[in-house]
Every structure is written in C-alpha cells, then in structure tokens.
Amino acid sequence: MPDLPLEVWEWIADPDRWAGSRGIPSRVLEHLWYSLSSLAAAIAIALPVGLWVGHTGRGGTLAINLANTGRAVPSFGIIVLFAILIGFGFTGTFIALVAFAIPPILTNTYTGVREVNSEVRESAEGMGMRGFQVLWRVEVPYALPLIFAGIRTSAVQVIATATLANLVGIGGLGSYVFGGLARLNFAEMLVGAVLVALLSLAMEGVLALVQRAVVPGGLQEQEAATQPAQQIPSPVA
Amino acid sequence: MSPTPAVAITGDQPLVDWAWIERNAPMVGELFVEHVQLTAYPVTLGLVLAFPLSLAAVRWQWLYPPLIGFAGLLFTVPSIALFVLMVGVTGLGMTTAVVPLAIYTLLVLVRNTVEGFNGIDRDVREAAEAMGYRRARQILTVELPLALPVIIAGLRITTVTTVGLATVATLVGSGGLGDLFTDAVMRRFPTPALVGLVLAVLLAVALDLALLAVQWLLTPWRRRAS
Numbered sequence: 001m002p003d004l005p006l007e008v009w010e011w012i013a014d015p016d017r018w019a020g021s022r023g024i025p026s027r028v029l030e031h032l033w034y035s036l037s038s039l040a041a042a043i044a045i046a047l048p049v050g051l052w053v054g055h056t057g058r059g060g061t062l063a064i065n066l067a068n069t070g071r072a073v074p075s076f077g078i079i080v081l082f083a084i085l086i087g088f089g090f091t092g093t094f095i096a097l098v099a100f101a102i103p104p105i106l107t108n109t110y111t112g113v114r115e116v117n118s119e120v121r122e123s124a125e126g127m128g129m130r131g132f133q134v135l136w137r138v139e140v141p142y143a144l145p146l147i148f149a150g151i152r153t154s155a156v157q158v159i160a161t162a163t164l165a166n167l168v169g170i171g172g173l174g175s176y177v178f179g180g181l182a183r184l185n186f187a188e189m190l191v192g193a194v195l196v197a198l199l200s201l202a203m204e205g206v207l208a209l210v211q212r213a214v215v216p217g218g219l220q221e222q223e224a225a226t227q228p229a230q231q232i233p234s235p236v237a
Numbered sequence: 238m239s240p241t242p243a244v245a246i247t248g249d250q251p252l253v254d255w256a257w258i259e260r261n262a263p264m265v266g267e268l269f270v271e272h273v274q275l276t277a278y279p280v281t282l283g284l285v286l287a288f289p290l291s292l293a294a295v296r297w298q299w300l301y302p303p304l305i306g307f308a309g310l311l312f313t314v315p316s317i318a319l320f321v322l323m324v325g326v327t328g329l330g331m332t333t334a335v336v337p338l339a340i341y342t343l344l345v346l347v348r349n350t351v352e353g354f355n356g357i358d359r360d361v362r363e364a365a366e367a368m369g370y371r372r373a374r375q376i377l378t379v380e381l382p383l384a385l386p387v388i389i390a391g392l393r394i395t396t397v398t399t400v401g402l403a404t405v406a407t408l409v410g411s412g413g414l415g416d417l418f419t420d421a422v423m424r425r426f427p428t429p430a431l432v433g434l435v436l437a438v439l440l441a442v443a444l445d446l447a448l449l450a451v452q453w454l455l456t457p458w459r460r461r462a463s
Contacts, residue, residue, distance in 0.1 A: 168422060
C-alpha cells in the first residue's frame with residue numbers, strides 16, 4: 001500500500017471529517033461519553049463495595065475469585081450477547097461495559113485497604129478514631145494508589161471495549177474502524193484505530209495527573225512498590 | 238450524541254437452540270481448534286521473546302524499567318487498534334492476530350520472569366558459583382527451576398487473557414471462536430454467542446489447569462516440601 005500516507009492525509013484533510021455528527025470531534029465526544037459514563041457507574045458501585053469488604057474483611061476471597069474468573073470471560077462475547085438479549089444500542093453496551101469495569105476497581109480497592117499495615121490501623125484506633133474515621137482518614141489514603149491503578153485499568157478497558165460495541169449499534173470511534181473495514185477503506189480504519197489508541201493514552205495520562213494531585217505526597221512512591229498479582233491489567237478488545 | 242435507539246429482540250427464539258448446536262457441531266469444533274492455535278502461537282512467541290529479554294534485564298538491571306515501561310505502554314493500546322495496524326502489514330488472516338496478541342503477553346511474562354529470577358536466594362547463587370557452575374549452566378539447571386513457579390504464574394495469567402483477546406481477532410479474519418460472536422450479531426441470534434462464551438471460558442480454565450499440572454510435574458521438590 002504505497003499510497004497509504006497520502007490516502008490517510010486526504011481522509012483527514014477532508015473538511016467533512018471535522019464537522020457534523022459523523023465528524024472526528026463528535027465521534028471523540030461520543031466515545032468519551034460512553035467511556036466516562038460507564039466508568040463513573042462502575043466506580044459508584046465498586047468503590048463503596050471494595051472499601052466495605054476491605055474494611056470489614058468479609059467476603060474478600062469471594063470478591064477476588066469472582067473478579068479473577070471474570071478475566072476468562074471474553075468481553076466481546078458479553079457485549080454481543082447483551083445486545084441480542086437486552087437490545088442493540090447503548091443500554092446493553094452500558095451494562096456490559098460497567099460489568100467489565102467493576103472487577104479491577106473492586107479488587108484493587110479491597111487489596112489496597114487490606115494491605116494497610118495493622119500497626120498503622122491500631123495506632124489510628126489508639127488515637128481514638130472510630131471505624132468510619134479509620135476507613136476515611138487512614139485506610140482510604142493508603143489505598144489510593146492501588147485504587148487509582150484499578151480505575152486506570154478499567155478506563156483503558158472501557159475505551160477499548162466501547163470501540164468494539166460499534167458492532168452492536170453505538171457510535172464513537174468504532175464507527176471509523178468498522179465503517180472502514182466494511183468499505184475496505186484502510187485509511188479510515190487506520191485513523192480510527194490511531195484515535196482510539198491516542199484516546200486511551202490520553203486517558204491514562206489525565207488519570208495519572210489526577211492521581212498525583214489526590215494522593216498524599218508520602219504515599220506516591222508506593223504505587224510502583226505494591227503491585228499485587230490481582231491487579232495486573234488485562235487488555236480487552 | 239444520539240446512540241441508536243435500542244431494538245429489543247422480542248421474537249420467540251429460544252436462548253439455546255439445541256438443534257443449531259447439533260447441526261453446527263463440526264464447524265464449532267473447527268473454530269475451537271483454531272482458537273487453541275490463536276492462543277498457543279502468540280503465547281509461545283511471547284515466551285520466546287520475553288525469555289531472553291528477561292535474562293538481559295536480570296543481568297543488566299538498568300534495562301528493566303524501560304523494558305517494563307515500554308511493554309506497559311503497548312498494553313494500553315486497544316487490541317482492535319493493533320490488529321488494524323497489522324492488517325496493513327500482513328493483510329487479513331491468522332498472522333495478523335498472532336503478532337499483536339504476542340505483544341500483549343510481554344508485560345506480564347517479562348515482569349514475572351525477572352521477578353522469578355530476582356527472587357532466588359542469594360545463598361543458592363553463591364553455592365552454585367562455588368561449585369564451579371558455568372554461568373549458562375547455572376541459569377538453566379539451578380536458577381530456572383527455582384524461578385519456574387513465578388514464571389508459570391505469569392504464563393497462566395497471559396494464557397487466560399489471550400483466550401479472551403483472541404476472540405476479537407475474528408474482526409481481522411483470523412477465525413477462532415470470535416466468529417461465533419460476529420455470526421450471532423449479524424443474525425441477532427443468541428445461541429452462537431452463548432456457545433462461544435462457554436467454550437472460551439472452558440478453554441481458558443482447561444489451559445490454566447494444564448499449566449498448573451506442568452508446574453506440578455516440573456517442580457517435584459515443592460511437593461515434598463509441602
């Protein structure tokens with residue numbers, strides 16, 4: 001494909017690509033909307049449950065095992081099945097995206113809270129903190145690096161899987177990848193794929209900055225040091 | 238931002254159409270075999286690449302952070318993007334899927350292999366050196382067996398992940414169980430998707446157990462100890 005760079009350039013340079021609901025800005029926004037809404041829902045579910053399970057220590061093994069079993073389930077298949085059973089479009093996809101974004105956040109939150117040194121916990125109690133205060137003022141700050149690692153993993157996953165979900169009737173950047181595939185327009189596919197990759201890297205970068213701003217200074221270094229096996233991200237889609 | 242309105246499937250087709258499964262069993266069997274290849278080739282290729290890289294990173298520790306950083310960066314690139322990029326190089330087909338899938342195995346394989354070697358007791362190393370082992374022989378006969386459990390733990394994670402990822406490869410014409418998902422979407426018929434999901438999970442579990450068995454066979458001393 002010797003003319004490919006030229007084709008890509010012509011595809012991008014076309015003013016139609018930059019306007020309207022099929023233009024690049026709208027597609028990027030659509031993709032962000034799918035990804036961020038599912039990520040927010042997953043955080044809203046996984047974070048409280050993970051904190052609770054980690055704080056009380058009850059049900060932890062079950063949560064970890066469920067999440068590890070989930071690793072073996074192909075997200076592509078779940079997206080397809082939900083679309084057929086619940087309906088094509090965003091509803092089925094949203095449920096599937098949330099379901100796949102929960103495990104990394106849940107296991108990391110649980111592990112992060114569990115790994116808080118028992119001496120640290122005891123001294124907090126010795127200082128007169130009650131259960132909820134210990135959780136909020138000691139365990140959560142300590143667990144933040146791992147919690148963020150989980151959120152970052154899920155964010156990248158959700159962006160990737162939302163691309164695939166174009167096949168079950170949502171828009172976003174998958175429109176270019178699969179539209180290009182259907183029309184055998186390789187330039188369009190390539191631009192779509194590169195945009196997905198860039199969005200994914202940008203999301204990683206932004207979340208890393210948020211993490212830097214939120215995690216207390218003394219705990220920043222922990223991130224690299226504590227990488228338990230459960231939190232190895234799995235690339236999907 | 239207006240997602241396509243949801244179209245629910247209200248027909249009276251059953252969730253599992255046993256007649257379809259019976260009719261298509263040979264085809265499903267072929268896809269399953271393809272999927273085993275789609276998993277085995279990339280993991281093998283990944284291991285062949287990761288092993289020397291890891292040995293180098295154990296020997297020259299400064300290599301480790303950039304190596305892991307690069308593998309981690311590749312990890313955040315969605316597979317559909319890598320697959321599409323590969324179509325430009327190798328066209329449609331199985332090769333197109335194998336290379337990206339192998340790339341995804343590198344992060345975990347390199348990390349676990351390096352950790353496996355780094356975790357070996359210093360005394361063991363010194364004893365081997367004192368006994369006059371040559372470097373290469375020491376790595377293969379003393380250090381590798383000791384690092385094996387951590388390496389195999391990485392291999393298990395990678396294999397299970399690859400089984401799932403390989404279903405996406407159907408989109409670049411690589412065959413495998415993913416074909417059942419695209420078939421299900423096109424006909425809005427749930428049975429193939431369910432069959433594909435069940436087989437993918439079964440394959441992942443079977444391979445995971447097989448690797449566990451390999452570890453059990455290769456590390457007899459751990460059995461005696463525990």
